[in-house]
Every structure is written in structure tokens, then in C-alpha cells.
Amino acid sequence: AYRTKAPSPPPDAVLFFGVAEFLRTFPRSPFACYTDSAFVPFLENYHANRNYAVSEMRRLTELEGAWLRRQLRVFTSSRIAARQIMTRYHLAPERVVPVGIGANLLTMPPPPDVAQTSAATRRRSVLFISTDFARKGGSQALAAVRQARVQLPDLTLDVIGDYPRQ
Secondary structure: OOOOOOOOOOOOOEEEEOOHHHOOOOOOOOEEEEEOOOHHHHHHHHOOOOOOOHHHHHHHHHHHHHHHHOOOOEEEOOHHHHHHHHHHHOOOHHHEEEOOOOOOOOOOOOOHHHHOOOOOOOOOEEEEEEOOOOOOOHHHHHHHHHHHOOOOOOOEEEEEEOOOOO
16 A cells, blocks of 8 residues: 555545545545446456455455445446446446546437436536546547537537646
């Protein structure tokens, strides 16, 4: 485990990328996470529980569930991951938001709360999460948003993490 000094003043919010490595981290600020899978389903799907005792799987499930239930939102890479997390950890659908991986605006339905808003107040955005804008394709995301604005003029690019200095 590692420790870092808490920023002063504390951030308005904290976004975790991943779950397993942060299960014992509880910032003072509101927090959310992005994940491609809950840890236990990942083990079940890719490791067939070969190396984990039933008691260890139960302990991990309880620890992960308690951590995820404290999130403002859990962002997932897919609707499948969102359903797994909602079902396994009894999270309300409005707290688990599938945002996908990469640009997929036309293939993913909007979250339920967005779908019920009027067209006048609805906003489409691309969420880019990275600690290295240039190396992780930030320029390509920016170019894609500019190109997509031909059909979606209100589209914005929201960047969490590193962003280009202007």
C-alpha cells in the first residue's frame, strides 16, 4: 500500500479509475469511480476462482460492495458491467452509469435521468478520462468531437484529468 498527502484544500470531488486497488480508500470529498467490471465477476470470468477460497471471494464481494455503495456514481465500460454491479451490490440504476469505452455516442442509450429530460435541456457530451491527454488520444477525441458537431452541434468534450493547456 502507498500513501499520498491529501491535497489542501480538498478537491470538490474524486474520480477513481478502477476499483480493487482503492477498496480501503475513502476521501473526504464526494467520490465516484470508473470500472470495466466488478472484481469478483472478473475473477469468475477469467480465473474460474481457481486461486481463491470461497471465504476470500465472499470477503472481496463484501469489501467491494461496501466501497461501491459509498460512490456518488459508478461509471462502467458497458451495460453488462453496469447490470452486474447493480445486481451483485444492490445499487440503484440511477447511480450506475454505463459510459462505454471510446466514442460511442450513437450506440449507447442515454442514462435514464437524461432520457427523461426535455430536448431543450439535454446535453450530449464525450467524457475523456486520462492522466496523459496526448498519449491517450486526447487530440483524436477533440478532433472526433469537432467532426461530430456537424450532426450534434451541442456536443461537448468533458475532460477529467490531464487536459491541453490553451
